[in-house]
Amino acid sequence: MYQLAIWSVTTFCEEYNRDFDKVKKWYDGYLLNRYQVYNPKTVVSVMTKGRFRSYWSKTGSYEVVVPLICMNYDRLKNAIIEMLSGSEVKVDTATFKNDPVKIQNRDDVLTYLIHLGYFGYNEDNETAFVPNEEIRQELITAVRSSNWDELIAF
Secondary structure (H helix, E strand, C coil), X not given: CXXXXXXXXXXXXXXXXXXXXXXXHHHCCEEEXXXXXXXXXXXXXXXXXXXXXXXXXXXXXXXXXXXXXXXXXXXXXXXXXXXXXXXXXXXXXXXXXXXXXXCCCHHHHHHHHHHHCCCEEECCCCEEECCCHHHHHHHHHHHHXXXXXXXXXX
């Protein structure tokens, strides 16, 4: 993911007559040293196509998500449902060795999904969260395709 400076996004919004607050809700949510970070592909896509929707599933990492979230290590499903509702969940990122073959617990799955950009990470609180509406929609689609009764009940 590359950084697009916020002034660039606001400039694009003005140029393409897009609502900046809506762009922010859908595609912002990542911070890097206090800089807001947007995925340039999604910003360009919403500017040129004019549709607020998820452009994330066009990336290669999407196929990885469904099997990972279906593992349900240590109530992983519940944690994801909490994050979909806007909450943050505790995660220990220190044990993950960045090898998806060696995933052994909930924290490993959450950390890997943080690395892929599906979750944001609050370093101060050591929590994971869904960063924006685009990712929320992708995760909802992923869990629906997995027939999570917990999500339906929620």
